[in-house]
Amino acid sequence: MAATKPTPDASRRSEKSRRAIYAAALELVTEAGYARTTIEGIAARAGVGKQTIYRWWSSKADVLMEAYLDLADQTAEQTADQAADQAGADPAPGNYALPDTGDLAADLKLVLRATVDELLDPRFEVPSRALAAEGIADAAVGREVVAKLLEPSLQLYVQRLRAAQRAGDVRPDLDPRIALELFVSPLAQRWLQHTAPISYDYTDTLVDYALYGLAPR
Amino acid sequence: MAATKPTPDASRRSEKSRRAIYAAALELVTEAGYARTTIEGIAARAGVGKQTIYRWWSSKADVLMEAYLDLADQTAEQTADQAADQAGADPAPGNYALPDTGDLAADLKLVLRATVDELLDPRFEVPSRALAAEGIADAAVGREVVAKLLEPSLQLYVQRLRAAQRAGDVRPDLDPRIALELFVSPLAQRWLQHTAPISYDYTDTLVDYALYGLAPR
Amino acid sequence: MAATKPTPDASRRSEKSRRAIYAAALELVTEAGYARTTIEGIAARAGVGKQTIYRWWSSKADVLMEAYLDLADQTAEQTADQAADQAGADPAPGNYALPDTGDLAADLKLVLRATVDELLDPRFEVPSRALAAEGIADAAVGREVVAKLLEPSLQLYVQRLRAAQRAGDVRPDLDPRIALELFVSPLAQRWLQHTAPISYDYTDTLVDYALYGLAPR
Amino acid sequence: MAATKPTPDASRRSEKSRRAIYAAALELVTEAGYARTTIEGIAARAGVGKQTIYRWWSSKADVLMEAYLDLADQTAEQTADQAADQAGADPAPGNYALPDTGDLAADLKLVLRATVDELLDPRFEVPSRALAAEGIADAAVGREVVAKLLEPSLQLYVQRLRAAQRAGDVRPDLDPRIALELFVSPLAQRWLQHTAPISYDYTDTLVDYALYGLAPR
DNA sequence: TGATAACCGAGACGGTACGTCCTGTCTTGAG
DNA sequence: CTCAAGACAGGACGTACCGTCTCGGTTATCA
Known part of the structure; x- marks a missing residue:
C-alpha cells in the first residue's frame, strides 16, 4: 500500500516505450544471451533513456519477466483466436483447464507434448531458461518466476488429477x-539442465511410468 | 588434451594459493552470493594476484566448480573415515554404490533422506545452487556441472534399479x-526452484508414488 | 526585439512564481554553491514546474543574474529609504553618482571601503562570485555581467575622475x-582570485599609490 | 605525507597515457570549451580508460591544470633553448627573473607586452581562462591556480620592484x-572579464600611470 | 456566461555524463 | 617460471540533470 520511492505516475506512462523495451529485451536475450544483455543495451535498442527503464522496473530480470509474460499473453491470445475460429465462441484469456476426455493418460500425454513443443520453440526457450536460471540464483526473482510462470501451470495438473480421482482413475488417497511432479519435474529437469534430450516418446513414457508405477503388478 | 595457451607449468603451481583460492571462493559465495562474488574479491581474500586465478581457471564458475568438488571430496573422505573406523578397512575414495539390502523402497528412501540433508546443509547448498544456476544460464558450465556433479550420482540409481530389475522388484522392460527421474527430479525441482519445501516425508512419498504408480491397482 | 520562440505572454506571468524562483535560486547558490545548484533544484525549492523556469529564462546563469539584480535593487532601495529618512526626499532608484566633497582621495577611499563591505557580505559574495566565474567561462554571460553589473559602477568612477580633472586634482591628459583601473582592478582581482585578503587599509593604500605613483617625487 | 586512498603506485604509471591525456584535455578544451569538455571525452580521445584518469587526478580541473602546466613548461623550455642557442649556455628551467636594464619603465613595458602576447595566444588563452574561471568558482581549485600559475609570476615583479627601490627608482616605503597590482591587475581584469581590449599601448599606459600617479606633479 | 486560450505544477521522456566497479590482459620486481 | 601486486583499456552499472514534451487544473480575457 505504502509508496517507498517517488512513485512514478503510471497513467502518464508511455505505451510506445514499454512495447519497445519488451521487444528489445526479448531480441537481445535471444541474440546474445541473458548475461550479455545489458540495461544500456536494451535502452539503446529500444531508443529509450536508461531512466525510463529504471523508473518502471527494478532489474534486468524484472524487465525480462514482464516482456516474457507479455509475449506469452499475446501468443496465447493468438492461439485462442485461432481455436475460436474453428470451434466457436471462446473469448477467455488464459488457458483455464487441461483437456478432460475421460482418458487421463491420453490427456496428459497431449499436454506434455505441447509443453515439449513450447520448450523447444526458440522464442520461448531462451528467455524462459534465462528467467529460470536467474530465479535459481536470486530468491526474489525466483518467487516471481514460480508464482507467475510455474505454479499457475502446475495448478492445472492438480485440477485434472482431482477430476481423475473423482472418476476413480487415480488412487484417492494421494496428493x-x-x-x-512425477511427470512434470523430470521433463523440467531435462530441459533446464540438459541432462538428456526431450521428445514426445520421452513424455509419453513418463506418463506411463508415473501412472502405473515401477514395480510389477 | 591439447594446450591452447602458453601452457602453465603445473608442476610449479603453488598448492598454498590453490587452497586459499578454494577457501576464499566458497566463503565469498556463501557470504555474498554468486553474483556479488568477483574474481578480484576472491584474489584479494585469498591474498593472491588476479593472474594466478586467470592462469589456472577460465572463469568464476570454473573456480567455484573446482572449489566445490574439492569440498565434496574432503567431506566424503571424512565421512568414509568415520565409517571405516566403525566397520573395518575401506580406503576407497568416492561413494561407489547405493546400499542394496534387498528392500528397494527402503534403500531409496534412505538415500533420498541423505540427499535432503545435504541439500539443506548451507555449506553445500549455496555453492551448488550457484553452480546449478550458472549451468542453466551457460551451456558450457552446464555440461561440466552435469558431467561432474549430477550424472555420476544418477548412475548410482541406474545401477541400483538394474539390480532391482534382476531381483524382480522392478518391471524388466522399463528404462x-x-x-x-520419477523420484529424483521432483526433489531436484523443489530444491532448485523453491516450488515447495522438501522433507523426509516428501521423499518417502515420492518413492511410494513412483514405485506403485498413481493409478489404482 | 524579435521573438524567436512561441513568445510567452508576459502580462499573464505569475509574480508569485517569479519571486519564489529568485528566492530559491539565491538560497541554493548560497547553501550549495553554483555548480551544485540545478534548475530542477530551484524548481523544486520554489514549488514551481521546470517549464516555468525554461519559459522565462534561458539558463541557470540567466536566472541567477536576474535574481541577483533583484536582490541588489531591493537592497539599494532599502538603503536609499534609510538615507531618505535621515536626509530628506530622494526617491531615485539606483545610485547615480559617487560623492564629491572636493577631496578626491577621501571620496575614493570612502567608496572603496563601502565596496569592501559589500564584497565581504555573504548575501552578495556568493552569487556575485558565481556570476563572475560563469561570465569568465561563458562569453555570452560575461557580456551580461559586464554590462549590467560591472560597467555601470565603473562609469561612476569615470565621472568622478572627470570632475577631478576639471578641478585640477588629476592630470588632464590621462584616460x-x-x-x-589602478585602484579598482587590484581590489577586484584580490576578491575574485583570493590572491590576498582585502581590507580598508588595503584600499586606502591603493588610492594613495595610484594617485601619487610609485616613483619618488 | 599520509596516504588517504589505496594510493596508486606512481613508479608504474604509464607515461604514454599521461601524455595522451594532457593532449586530449588541451585539444578538447580548445575545441569545445571547458564546460563541454568531459572526463569521458578526454578518456575517449586519449584512448584511455576512465579509471586511469580518476586514478591520477581528482577532477576535470585537476587534469587541465597539470596539462596546462606541462604545456607551459615545454613551451618555456623551447623558448629557453632558442635563447641559449643565441646567447650561450643557460640550461636553467623556468624563468627566474624579470629583465633589469636599469630602466624600470622600459623593463615593465617589455614584460607586459610579452604577457599580452601570451594572453592572446589561443593555445594558452582558452585553457588558462578556463582554469581561472574554475578557480573563482571552486576555492580548492582557486588555491592551486594562484599558487602554481599566478603567484610565481607576481613574485618576479616583487623582486624587480625591490631592486628598483634599492636603485632609488621607486619610493622605498611602499609595499x-x-x-x-597597479599595472598587473588592470591587465588581468580586462583579459578575464573582457571589460575592454588589451594591447601594447594599453600596458604601456598602465606602466606610465602607475609609476607617476594620477595626480599632477 | 460560457468558450477558449494562456500559464501553471507536475513529472515522464530521450539523452549525456557522472564516478564506481569489475573484467581480462599486461608489466614489474621478488623468490 | 610462478607469484603478489596492481596499472591498464574497456564497458556496464545506477544516479543526477539536462531541456523538451504532455497532462489536467486553474485563471482571465473575449464572444
Missing part, C-alpha cells in the same frame, strides 16, 4: 500436488 | 535412466 | 577609464 | 606586493 495431486506431489503426484504431478 | 532405469528414465525411471530414476 | 579616466584606464585610470580607475 | 611591492601591492604596487605591482
Whole structure:
C-alpha cells in the first residue's frame, strides 16, 4: 500500500516505450544471451533513456519477466483466436483447464507434448531458461518466476488429477500436488539442465511410468 | 588434451594459493552470493594476484566448480573415515554404490533422506545452487556441472534399479535412466526452484508414488 | 526585439512564481554553491514546474543574474529609504553618482571601503562570485555581467575622475577609464582570485599609490 | 605525507597515457570549451580508460591544470633553448627573473607586452581562462591556480620592484606586493572579464600611470 | 456566461555524463 | 617460471540533470 520511492505516475506512462523495451529485451536475450544483455543495451535498442527503464522496473530480470509474460499473453491470445475460429465462441484469456476426455493418460500425454513443443520453440526457450536460471540464483526473482510462470501451470495438473480421482482413475488417497511432479519435474529437469534430450516418446513414457508405477503388478 | 595457451607449468603451481583460492571462493559465495562474488574479491581474500586465478581457471564458475568438488571430496573422505573406523578397512575414495539390502523402497528412501540433508546443509547448498544456476544460464558450465556433479550420482540409481530389475522388484522392460527421474527430479525441482519445501516425508512419498504408480491397482 | 520562440505572454506571468524562483535560486547558490545548484533544484525549492523556469529564462546563469539584480535593487532601495529618512526626499532608484566633497582621495577611499563591505557580505559574495566565474567561462554571460553589473559602477568612477580633472586634482591628459583601473582592478582581482585578503587599509593604500605613483617625487 | 586512498603506485604509471591525456584535455578544451569538455571525452580521445584518469587526478580541473602546466613548461623550455642557442649556455628551467636594464619603465613595458602576447595566444588563452574561471568558482581549485600559475609570476615583479627601490627608482616605503597590482591587475581584469581590449599601448599606459600617479606633479 | 486560450505544477521522456566497479590482459620486481 | 601486486583499456552499472514534451487544473480575457 505504502509508496517507498517517488512513485512514478503510471497513467502518464508511455505505451510506445514499454512495447519497445519488451521487444528489445526479448531480441537481445535471444541474440546474445541473458548475461550479455545489458540495461544500456536494451535502452539503446529500444531508443529509450536508461531512466525510463529504471523508473518502471527494478532489474534486468524484472524487465525480462514482464516482456516474457507479455509475449506469452499475446501468443496465447493468438492461439485462442485461432481455436475460436474453428470451434466457436471462446473469448477467455488464459488457458483455464487441461483437456478432460475421460482418458487421463491420453490427456496428459497431449499436454506434455505441447509443453515439449513450447520448450523447444526458440522464442520461448531462451528467455524462459534465462528467467529460470536467474530465479535459481536470486530468491526474489525466483518467487516471481514460480508464482507467475510455474505454479499457475502446475495448478492445472492438480485440477485434472482431482477430476481423475473423482472418476476413480487415480488412487484417492494421494496428493495431486506431489503426484504431478512425477511427470512434470523430470521433463523440467531435462530441459533446464540438459541432462538428456526431450521428445514426445520421452513424455509419453513418463506418463506411463508415473501412472502405473515401477514395480510389477 | 591439447594446450591452447602458453601452457602453465603445473608442476610449479603453488598448492598454498590453490587452497586459499578454494577457501576464499566458497566463503565469498556463501557470504555474498554468486553474483556479488568477483574474481578480484576472491584474489584479494585469498591474498593472491588476479593472474594466478586467470592462469589456472577460465572463469568464476570454473573456480567455484573446482572449489566445490574439492569440498565434496574432503567431506566424503571424512565421512568414509568415520565409517571405516566403525566397520573395518575401506580406503576407497568416492561413494561407489547405493546400499542394496534387498528392500528397494527402503534403500531409496534412505538415500533420498541423505540427499535432503545435504541439500539443506548451507555449506553445500549455496555453492551448488550457484553452480546449478550458472549451468542453466551457460551451456558450457552446464555440461561440466552435469558431467561432474549430477550424472555420476544418477548412475548410482541406474545401477541400483538394474539390480532391482534382476531381483524382480522392478518391471524388466522399463528404462532405469528414465525411471530414476520419477523420484529424483521432483526433489531436484523443489530444491532448485523453491516450488515447495522438501522433507523426509516428501521423499518417502515420492518413492511410494513412483514405485506403485498413481493409478489404482 | 524579435521573438524567436512561441513568445510567452508576459502580462499573464505569475509574480508569485517569479519571486519564489529568485528566492530559491539565491538560497541554493548560497547553501550549495553554483555548480551544485540545478534548475530542477530551484524548481523544486520554489514549488514551481521546470517549464516555468525554461519559459522565462534561458539558463541557470540567466536566472541567477536576474535574481541577483533583484536582490541588489531591493537592497539599494532599502538603503536609499534609510538615507531618505535621515536626509530628506530622494526617491531615485539606483545610485547615480559617487560623492564629491572636493577631496578626491577621501571620496575614493570612502567608496572603496563601502565596496569592501559589500564584497565581504555573504548575501552578495556568493552569487556575485558565481556570476563572475560563469561570465569568465561563458562569453555570452560575461557580456551580461559586464554590462549590467560591472560597467555601470565603473562609469561612476569615470565621472568622478572627470570632475577631478576639471578641478585640477588629476592630470588632464590621462584616460579616466584606464585610470580607475589602478585602484579598482587590484581590489577586484584580490576578491575574485583570493590572491590576498582585502581590507580598508588595503584600499586606502591603493588610492594613495595610484594617485601619487610609485616613483619618488 | 599520509596516504588517504589505496594510493596508486606512481613508479608504474604509464607515461604514454599521461601524455595522451594532457593532449586530449588541451585539444578538447580548445575545441569545445571547458564546460563541454568531459572526463569521458578526454578518456575517449586519449584512448584511455576512465579509471586511469580518476586514478591520477581528482577532477576535470585537476587534469587541465597539470596539462596546462606541462604545456607551459615545454613551451618555456623551447623558448629557453632558442635563447641559449643565441646567447650561450643557460640550461636553467623556468624563468627566474624579470629583465633589469636599469630602466624600470622600459623593463615593465617589455614584460607586459610579452604577457599580452601570451594572453592572446589561443593555445594558452582558452585553457588558462578556463582554469581561472574554475578557480573563482571552486576555492580548492582557486588555491592551486594562484599558487602554481599566478603567484610565481607576481613574485618576479616583487623582486624587480625591490631592486628598483634599492636603485632609488621607486619610493622605498611602499609595499611591492601591492604596487605591482597597479599595472598587473588592470591587465588581468580586462583579459578575464573582457571589460575592454588589451594591447601594447594599453600596458604601456598602465606602466606610465602607475609609476607617476594620477595626480599632477 | 460560457468558450477558449494562456500559464501553471507536475513529472515522464530521450539523452549525456557522472564516478564506481569489475573484467581480462599486461608489466614489474621478488623468490 | 610462478607469484603478489596492481596499472591498464574497456564497458556496464545506477544516479543526477539536462531541456523538451504532455497532462489536467486553474485563471482571465473575449464572444
